[in-house]
Amino acid sequence: MAGTNGELPFLVAGGGIGGLVTAYALALKGFPVRVFEQAEEFKELGAGIQLGPNIFRALKRIGLDHSMLDDAWIPNNLEMRDALSGEIITSIPLGDQMKARFGEPYAVTHRADIHGVYLKACQSNNLVSLETRRRVDDFEDHGDAVTIRLESGEEVRGRALIACDGMWSRIREKIVGDGKPRVSGHIAYRAVLKREEVPDDLWRPDVVLWAGPKTHFVHYPLRRGTLYNLVAVFHSDRYVEGWNAEADSEELFARFKGERPEVLRLLERIETWRMWVLCDREPIKEWSKGNVTLLGDAAHPMLQYLAQGACMATEDAVCLAEKVAAQPKDIPAAFQAYQQQRYLRTGQVQIMARVYGEFYHARGVAAELRYNMLHGRTAAQSYDGMAWLYGGM
Numbered sequence: 001m002a003g004t005n006g007e008l009p010f011l012v013a014g015g016g017i018g019g020l021v022t023a024y025a026l027a028l029k030g031f032p033v034r035v036f037e038q039a040e041e042f043k044e045l046g047a048g049i050q051l052g053p054n055i056f057r058a059l060k061r062i063g064l065d066h067s068m069l070d071d072a073w074i075p076n077n078l079e080m081r082d083a084l085s086g087e088i089i090t091s092i093p094l095g096d097q098m099k100a101r102f103g104e105p106y107a108v109t110h111r112a113d114i115h116g117v118y119l120k121a122c123q124s125n126n127l128v129s130l131e132t133r134r135r136v137d138d139f140e141d142h143g144d145a146v147t148i149r150l151e152s153g154e155e156v157r158g159r160a161l162i163a164c165d166g167m168w169s170r171i172r173e174k175i176v177g178d179g180k181p182r183v184s185g186h187i188a189y190r191a192v193l194k195r196e197e198v199p200d201d202l203w204r205p206d207v208v209l210w211a212g213p214k215t216h217f218v219h220y221p222l223r224r225g226t227l228y229n230l231v232a233v234f235h236s237d238r239y240v241e242g243w244n245a246e247a248d249s250e251e252l253f254a255r256f257k258g259e260r261p262e263v264l265r266l267l268e269r270i271e272t273w274r275m276w277v278l279c280d281r282e283p284i285k286e287w288s289k290g291n292v293t294l295l296g297d298a299a300h301p302m303l304q305y306l307a308q309g310a311c312m313a314t315e316d317a318v319c320l321a322e323k324v325a326a327q328p329k330d331i332p333a334a335f336q337a338y339q340q341q342r343y344l345r346t347g348q349v350q351i352m353a354r355v356y357g358e359f360y361h362a363r364g365v366a367a368e369l370r371y372n373m374l375h376g377r378t379a380a381q382s383y384d385g386m387a388w389l390y391g392g393m
């Protein structure tokens, strides 16, 4: 596939959230793109994704802000409760007041829905070619073009390569070479229930976070309120490489023992959990080399405590497409400009996500200090604390 005037396409490795939004953002600027996904189909498993106002600022620049809201849910509040006493630690309005402060909404959606919005956008643009069962194994940069080698042995030539192949990126190994991701020692169990499976007295329109010692539990509605998302996180020395393995509910209940009945009753509603071993990496400032760059989790994998991995991948994609459009004749320079604009912001989220993880799982004196710090904060004070993140892009 080549563009209308014969130019080589951009090659995107990985058709997750980052790969698809990158392909679409580049196509909107008039560039042909080929996306290579190793899986049999373009599909997202998993559960809920929180979308801070910053992602909507990025989505507006590629015209997808409205479609992202179609199936989303706008929660009224973010409520943080002590999982032992049940006391409210802090409550932050997420509806109109949040929108007035940051100019964009705060929403929650299903991973399949955000992925679906990007997939549909790509399918509607004839500059994007979507290819499944195509694992990218290697690449070579020739200076004026890039060749990738697929699992099948086939070679494909393109203008440049953007690696959106996630946390365990093979391409990163060749560009950065910093080995495997860091295992945090935290595990997430996730499940999605139908609305009718949630007892009425436990259903809440808000994002509720129960903060316990070395644990936290989050729940909120999804897909216009028809689904209910549950995420239970705890410290564990269990380690399975990769993610999305079958979970062991005995360990889950052992870790949450002694917590509030609301927490335990919701945990008991779930028959099938999926498990994620949570990993991240140290932030880096150089993830582009010549005609090859990284994006999303391949570039800056982060713990999920700020709920920003998909948001950052989307911001990356919009930024990258704008930098490429600004200097289409010098892709290495455009990739450097993209990296330069992104590394401090994404590095801050990587670092702060670790801090928030400690904060959510505080115990003893640290939990008391957390209460003293957050309780009694006004909405305006809470928003000020989030402005570095939600006010960005």
Ligand SMILES: Cc1cc2nc3c(=O)[nH]c(=O)nc-3n(C[C@H](O)[C@H](O)[C@H](O)COP(=O)(O)OP(=O)(O)OC[C@H]3O[C@@H](n4cnc5c(N)ncnc54)[C@H](O)[C@@H]3O)c2cc1C
Pocket (backbone or CB within 6 Å): 013, 014, 015, 016, 017, 018, 019, 036, 037, 038, 039, 048, 049, 050, 051, 134, 135, 136, 137, 164, 165, 166, 167, 169, 170, 188, 190, 276, 295, 296, 297, 298, 304, 306, 307, 308, 309, 310, 311, 312, 313
């Ligand atoms: C428990 C949990 C909760 C989260 N909550 C939030 C949240 O609330 N808000 C938020 O914004 N983010 C959240 N995230 C983070 C978010 O899910 C990720 O940051 C985001 O999915 C990263 O997208 P990506 O496209 O970079 O990588 P991935 O989603 O990992 O996609 C990579 C894709 O590349 C494909 N691939 C891999 N290798 C190859 C190869 N060699 N060739 C071809 N294809 C390949 C894979 O099959 C996959 O489709 C959460 C993450 C977790 C674990």
